[in-house]
Amino acid sequence: MASIIILSIIAIIFLSWIIGIYNNLIAKKNQVENTFSSIDVYLKNRFDLIPNLVAVAKQAVKSETKFIEKAISLRNQVSNPDLSMDDKIHLDNQASQLFTRFFALSESYPQMQSISLFKEIQSNLAEIEDRISAARRAFNSAITQYNNAVEMFPSNIIALLIGFKVKEWFEASEGERQNVNVDNLFEAE
Amino acid sequence: MSNIFDEDEIDKKRKQILIVFVVGLSILFSGGFFGHPMLAVALGITFIFFGIIFIAGSNSPEGGLWAISRFFGWSIQGLGFIGLLLLDGAKGSWISILSFSIIPLSLIILPIIFFKLTKSKQEKIQSQVQKRKLQLNDEDLEFIDEIIYKLHDQIKSIENQRIFNLPIIIFTILLFNSPFIFWTYSVIQAKNGIVSFVIIGSIFVFFATLGAMKATRKYAMKNYTQSFKGKLVFCIIQCLGNSILKYIPNNYIEESYLNRSNLFGYFNKYTGDDLIIGQVNNLIFECSEIHVSNKSSDDESRVFDGLFFVIDIPQRVQTPLGTNFKFGRKILLDNPEFNELFSVFGNDDTEAFYILSSKVLEKMVEYVYKTGQSFQFSFIQNKLYIAIPASPLKQFFEPPIFRSLWNYKVYAEIITDFKFIFELLNTLEFRKAG
Numbered sequence: 001m002a003s004i005i006i007l008s009i010i011a012i013i014f015l016s017w018i019i020g021i022y023n024n025l026i027a028k029k030n031q032v033e034n035t036f037s038s039i040d041v042y043l044k045n046r047f048d049l050i051p052n053l054v055a056v057a058k059q060a061v062k063s064e065t066k067f068i069e070k071a072i073s074l075r076n077q078v079s080n081p082d083l084s085m086d087d088k089i090h091l092d093n094q095a096s097q098l099f100t101r102f103f104a105l106s107e108s109y110p111q112m113q114s115i116s117l118f119k120e121i122q123s124n125l126a127e128i129e130d131r132i133s134a135a136r137r138a139f140n141s142a143i144t145q146y147n148n149a150v151e152m153f154p155s156n157i158i159a160l161l162i163g164f165k166v167k168e169w170f171e172a173s174e175g176e177r178q179n180v181n182v183d184n185l186f187e188a189e
Numbered sequence: 190m191s192n193i194f195d196e197d198e199i200d201k202k203r204k205q206i207l208i209v210f211v212v213g214l215s216i217l218f219s220g221g222f223f224g225h226p227m228l229a230v231a232l233g234i235t236f237i238f239f240g241i242i243f244i245a246g247s248n249s250p251e252g253g254l255w256a257i258s259r260f261f262g263w264s265i266q267g268l269g270f271i272g273l274l275l276l277d278g279a280k281g282s283w284i285s286i287l288s289f290s291i292i293p294l295s296l297i298i299l300p301i302i303f304f305k306l307t308k309s310k311q312e313k314i315q316s317q318v319q320k321r322k323l324q325l326n327d328e329d330l331e332f333i334d335e336i337i338y339k340l341h342d343q344i345k346s347i348e349n350q351r352i353f354n355l356p357i358i359i360f361t362i363l364l365f366n367s368p369f370i371f372w373t374y375s376v377i378q379a380k381n382g383i384v385s386f387v388i389i390g391s392i393f394v395f396f397a398t399l400g401a402m403k404a405t406r407k408y409a410m411k412n413y414t415q416s417f418k419g420k421l422v423f424c425i426i427q428c429l430g431n432s433i434l435k436y437i438p439n440n441y442i443e444e445s446y447l448n449r450s451n452l453f454g455y456f457n458k459y460t461g462d463d464l465i466i467g468q469v470n471n472l473i474f475e476c477s478e479i480h481v482s483n484k485s486s487d488d489e490s491r492v493f494d495g496l497f498f499v500i501d502i503p504q505r506v507q508t509p510l511g512t513n514f515k516f517g518r519k520i521l522l523d524n525p526e527f528n529e530l531f532s533v534f535g536n537d538d539t540e541a542f543y544i545l546s547s548k549v550l551e552k553m554v555e556y557v558y559k560t561g562q563s564f565q566f567s568f569i570q571n572k573l574y575i576a577i578p579a580s581p582l583k584q585f586f587e588p589p590i591f592r593s594l595w596n597y598k599v600y601a602e603i604i605t606d607f608k609f610i611f612e613l614l615n616t617l618e619f620r621k622a623g
Binding site: 031130144 | 521538540542546547
């Protein structure tokens, strides 16, 4: 009888430990999703600026037809409500390049800078980019904690059993990492 | 630079009383010394009288024990004078023996005081990290030198004031220690009790000197202290931040801010001084030295001593964020060194990463490494609160007595602390009201 009690106590302790690890993994996964949703919100804010960008470009730089076409195409793509997260990240990279090109154009066409909508885009974009950068840092920090739990013993065993895999970091887009050659922007496509 | 210290504020009456006191004591002292017993008695009574005055007027943050100790010190010295300077007969000798036998009695009080101070020191160390050890590099030293060079004229005039005050201090220290000098004389005459003389005497000299320095700093050097704080410290801070400043020596940050900051535990006693209001990077800040404690009927425990900053930030923080665990769960930021030095709590990771940008984290880490000193902070609504603890028994803006004002060490801590705060304010990027 005594041995049954001891075994039961050991089993309860072991089970509690397993539950603890499981809950910790779930909490970390939720944290990753939560921080990713913040990025999503700010990405949407950035996409929301594209129609304004199109309006300014149409008004001030009609001759840059290629740029305007690209901007309209991107505006149409981001307005699709069924985009996956990968699609959004891909489109966000394109949006980054579009904005870089937009501000480069504003130096060639100073009349753009006098349009009030341009200033609005400029100030909103700065704020949104700061927010995206912070959200990306938060996401990557959550990913690091999650990946540590998925890879480290003994939580890696539980992770394997429930099918948790290592997640990718949210890297800065190529366009943001490199000094963009604005003249060649869009040329490759 | 504007002179924010109004000369009219200096208590002239107090200064006059002090001069009369010092001159009177000098006459009595010399009279008694050269064998006029009645003057010696008058001197003794004066000491006792001032002992009572000190007790009545004590507002020292250490509480009543220091006042009692001061009273003992003054009374003993008074009795000592009465006795020792009446050496013309057996009566005088007995009085002197009686008076100096009180010194060991007073040592019963001193250990209690020492125990109290050590206790609060330990509490502080537990709650507020260790004693400060500044580690300045060449760049910092050069920066301090530049400021000293810029403020050459101000330093020169206040240094003159310090040198002018030195004889008063030395005189006061001698005065405080004079019974000991006479006692030494009597012990040597009697050729016994050398060991007890050395032990008790050295303790006496220490406390008498400490008392003398405290008393002179508070009364004789008030003018010098105010010049140092009001002119020099003010100019240094102004130089650092290129900011518009206002300095109110006898005021301090409102108590409600302490409660709102959520950085301090329960407290029921709060004092402070040296309120500075200014603006850096378009952010308005208030700062003062504060002393927060929790006083019960038989005990007083320190909660916080140090500098407290309240900074208006142009963005409303949605959920509280800071070093208080009550703010939510622990947030691990993307700087491992920072995570080792600070624990940040909050409920919104993205906002935490937004406010605590990589640069802000680096600044905070750099400050802790440089000063060996951690600090507490919180972002609540549209305010940033920062509490930098002082090392035990140290006051931030107190001027040196025996150290020259040309020594960089005098300004090292003030400059390091304010430079950090101003750099932090310049690093914080709030783009618009949220």
